[in-house]
Amino acid sequence: MAKVQIDQERCKGCALCVMACPEDVLKVGESLNLSGYYYAVVIDPDGCIGCAQCAEMCPDLAITVWR
Amino acid sequence: MTALKKVFLKGNEAIALAAINAGCHYYFGYPITPQNEIPEYMAKHLPEVGGEFLQAESEIASINMMLGAAATGVRVMTSSSGPGISLMQEGFSYIAGNELPGVVVNMSRQGPGLGGINATQGDYFQAVKGGGHGDYHLIVLAPHTGQELYDLTIKAFELSEKYRCLTMLLGDAVLGQIKEPINPWKPEITAGDPDRDWLITGAKGRQPRLIKSLFLADGEMEKHNWRLQEKYRQMTANDVMVETRFIEDARLVLVAFGSMARIAKTAIDQAREEGMKVGLIRPITLYPFPAASFKNLSESVSRVLTCEMNTGQMVEDVRLSIDSNIPVDFYGRPGGSVPTPEEIFDRLQQAYSEVEQ
Amino acid sequence: MKQVVKRPASLTEKPFHFCPGCHHGIVHRLVAEALDFFNLREKTIGVASVGCSVFLYDYFAVDVIEAPHGRASAVATGTKRVLKDQIVFTYQGDGDLAAIGTAEIIHAANRGENITVIFVNNSIYGMTGGQMAPTTMLGQRSTTTPYGRDYRRDGYPIKMTEMLAALEGPSLVARVAVDKPANVKKARKIIRQAFQMQVEDKGFSFVEVLSACPTNWGMTPQEATKRVSDEMIPYFPLGVLKQKDVVDVL
Numbered sequence: 001m002a003k004v005q006i007d008q009e010r011c012k013g014c015a016l017c018v019m020a021c022p023e024d025v026l027k028v029g030e031s032l033n034l035s036g037y038y039y040a041v042v043i044d045p046d047g048c049i050g051c052a053q054c055a056e057m058c059p060d061l062a063i064t065v066w067r
Numbered sequence: 068m069t070a071l072k073k074v075f076l077k078g079n080e081a082i083a084l085a086a087i088n089a090g091c092h093y094y095f096g097y098p099i100t101p102q103n104e105i106p107e108y109m110a111k112h113l114p115e116v117g118g119e120f121l122q123a124e125s126e127i128a129s130i131n132m133m134l135g136a137a138a139t140g141v142r143v144m145t146s147s148s149g150p151g152i153s154l155m156q157e158g159f160s161y162i163a164g165n166e167l168p169g170v171v172v173n174m175s176r177q178g179p180g181l182g183g184i185n186a187t188q189g190d191y192f193q194a195v196k197g198g199g200h201g202d203y204h205l206i207v208l209a210p211h212t213g214q215e216l217y218d219l220t221i222k223a224f225e226l227s228e229k230y231r232c233l234t235m236l237l238g239d240a241v242l243g244q245i246k247e248p249i250n251p252w253k254p255e256i257t258a259g260d261p262d263r264d265w266l267i268t269g270a271k272g273r274q275p276r277l278i279k280s281l282f283l284a285d286g287e288m289e290k291h292n293w294r295l296q297e298k299y300r301q302m303t304a305n306d307v308m309v310e311t312r313f314i315e316d317a318r319l320v321l322v323a324f325g326s327m328a329r330i331a332k333t334a335i336d337q338a339r340e341e342g343m344k345v346g347l348i349r350p351i352t353l354y355p356f357p358a359a360s361f362k363n364l365s366e367s368v369s370r371v372l373t374c375e376m377n378t379g380q381m382v383e384d385v386r387l388s389i390d391s392n393i394p395v396d397f398y399g400r401p402g403g404s405v406p407t408p409e410e411i412f413d414r415l416q417q418a419y420s421e422v423e424q
Numbered sequence: 425m426k427q428v429v430k431r432p433a434s435l436t437e438k439p440f441h442f443c444p445g446c447h448h449g450i451v452h453r454l455v456a457e458a459l460d461f462f463n464l465r466e467k468t469i470g471v472a473s474v475g476c477s478v479f480l481y482d483y484f485a486v487d488v489i490e491a492p493h494g495r496a497s498a499v500a501t502g503t504k505r506v507l508k509d510q511i512v513f514t515y516q517g518d519g520d521l522a523a524i525g526t527a528e529i530i531h532a533a534n535r536g537e538n539i540t541v542i543f544v545n546n547s548i549y550g551m552t553g554g555q556m557a558p559t560t561m562l563g564q565r566s567t568t569t570p571y572g573r574d575y576r577r578d579g580y581p582i583k584m585t586e587m588l589a590a591l592e593g594p595s596l597v598a599r600v601a602v603d604k605p606a607n608v609k610k611a612r613k614i615i616r617q618a619f620q621m622q623v624e625d626k627g628f629s630f631v632e633v634l635s636a637c638p639t640n641w642g643m644t645p646q647e648a649t650k651r652v653s654d655e656m657i658p659y660f661p662l663g664v665l666k667q668k669d670v671v672d673v674l
Binding site: 095119121123124125127128131132133134136137138139141143157158161165268269270271272275277278279280281 | 465466467468469471472478481484485486487488489490491492495498499500501502503504505506507510511527528530531
Binding site: 001002003009010012013014015016018019020037050052053055056057058059060061063064065066067 | 425426427428429431435439440442443444445446447448449450453602604605608609638644645646649
């Protein structure tokens with residue numbers, strides 16, 4: 001059981017989390033946040049294994065992972 | 068204040084002794100002639116009081132180490148001469164922007180460039196008009212005897228803490244090297260207030276503090292600049308120091324600071340003996356400049372002669388400060404040539420002959 | 425379920441101003457985690473330098489002194505010589521440390537100052553708009569090497585870690601990268617070790633962190649991060665190049 005959540009306002013759409021995720025759970029979305037970035041979204045919540053590699057890479061502390 | 072046993076010291080040593088007695092236990096510096104006795108004295112005697120001496124890799128490193136130490140609130144000093152003081156200008160600007168206290172000693176030598184190691188007063192502009200970038204000032208004190216080197220060093224720490232402003236003791240090679248009897252003394256207060264609200268000590272049980280000089284938000288830097296100016300205005304109102312001699316009935320006033328003033332005193336004494344009504348104004352604070360002494364010259368004064376060991380620096384401030392049409396002559400000896408009392412007397416006599424009888 | 429990867433207490437809540445994909449954010453987090461690990465926040469003084477990290481004081485909840493460009497190691501020396509029981513660290517970029525600050529870092533290292541230096545190497549000048557850095561790679565384009573860095577004009581990229589490791593003074597000299605989660609974990613360990621050296625009064629610790637600068641490399645964050653892996657790491661090898669187990673003190 002694991003869960004990942006992205007703070008859409010802190011996210012800058014850098015996609016380092018997308019690159020780091022071994023399970024293709026994340027993707028850069030199609031909506032803009034207030035800063036004008038396409039923030040990352042969780043496209044496969046059940047696929048998350050809680051490895052937290054996304055959170056390790058996130059430069060903006062925008063990702064929370066539960067395991 | 069506690070009087071201590073009389074000693075016979077070089078000017079440089081007197082400065083270092085005064086600093087230690089004033090509670091300055093941190094010194095960061097780099098060797099340069101003619102002030103090496105200062106770091107050497109500190110190296111020898113700071114460990115005795117549990118202080119810390121560090122010979123830095125350059126004057127740039129020295130002033131920056133001083134910045135880092137000053138931020139913690141301790142009394143700290145550095146010293147150098149021309150080329151090294153030039154290197155420190157960036158640090159001075161940062162220390163001014165950060166509003167940190169501290170004392171820097173400049174025992175002037177010949178310039179520009181590598182110059183030489185004899186005395187000059189060619190660093191006046193650099194000291195009082197800036198040198199580093201931005202709208203700021205140092206407090207600049209100009210002693211003219213060994214005892215004054217001692218006394219003003221202690222005063223420098225007090226003033227720098229009072230105003231959170233870097234204070235420069237501006238001496239020269241001659242003052243640094245001559246040996247004189249000194250009456251050392253210890254002041255009552257030998258440290259800054261440990262409860263000042265800007266001291267960097269580690270944010271235990273309080274909000275973190277910040278020492279910086281970067282102000283990017285709209286209008287912030289202007290506000291900070293006016294804040295600094297208000298400090299300078301207060302210094303000018305409250306802490307100007309000047310010596311005057313034979314000024315009340317003087318027809319001709321000689322203006323000089325530091326070593327030049329010391330030599331000029333002999334010439335003035337001789338002039339008085341020969342019936343010339345000559346007086347002396349000796350600025351002790353070069354910044355804040357004793358402009359009031361020149362605005363309030365007595366009615367009798369009809370001519371001023373400024374004597375400096377440079378090509379004409381303080382004379383500009385004398386001219387700026389004089390409120391009337393009194394002519395200001397200049398006698399300058401740059402490049403390490405130290406005049407004799409006779410040479411000054413001759414020039415004095417020449418200027419006096421111009422005075423309306 | 426338990427939360428994994430929390431915001432360290434030594435960081436403030438302020439969102440980072442860094443560009444998307446800039447690795448400063450990762451490095452800030454790792455340094456803050458080290459401070460948290462040893463419970464150092466209230467006794468730490470950070471010395472900020474000049475570059476993209478100039479706003480360090482907005483992000484670290486510690487006392488901070490701003491140093492002139494290149495001088496952080498000297499400022500830190502002054503502070504640590506007075507506050508011997510506090511933790512003093514500098515955080516410097518490749519211009520600050522390897523260009524204008526070369527004298528200061530070498531001598532702080534040589535004296536074995538009991539401070540921790542974090543050196544973020546992104547092989548370019550970020551804040552000022554992408555000029556050549558001492559660590560810019562041969563052939564790399566920048567605004568002052570528009571035809572690519574040429575060793576005949578600009579010399580070779582400087583390897584600060586190797587240079588400092590050759591000195592007697594330092595106690596820990598290491599290079600890490602944050603291009604992949606596995607390397608981030610290794611970096612965390614070594615940065616923690618660096619602060620541990622200071623906590624234990626074991627002398628000078630230095631960690632170079634290879635980082636990406638997508639904006640000034642003209643790349644996407646993913647491309648830039650890959651460049652660290654493929655181009656920078658082969659030239660700037662990772663590892664602990666020097667570690668004193670027994671520190672010789674007077």
